[in-house]
Amino acid sequence: MTPPSIETSTKEERMNYVRDEWECIHNCELCGKCHILKGRDAEELYIDYIEGKRSYIDITLEIRK
16 A cells, blocks of 8 residues: 655544554564564654655655665
């Protein structure tokens, strides 16, 4: 799913997207989301996106480094 554009979405829509995208599915062997986040909270990591300051993809690329 494509993240909502900062220009055309609300803060709430962006927050909901982050929550939905990083929701735990309780199947660590198949998922890998926790491994990518390295135990950190997705809402904290994506706060600049939620606030409309940085793009979702920029933050995602930074996390994966």
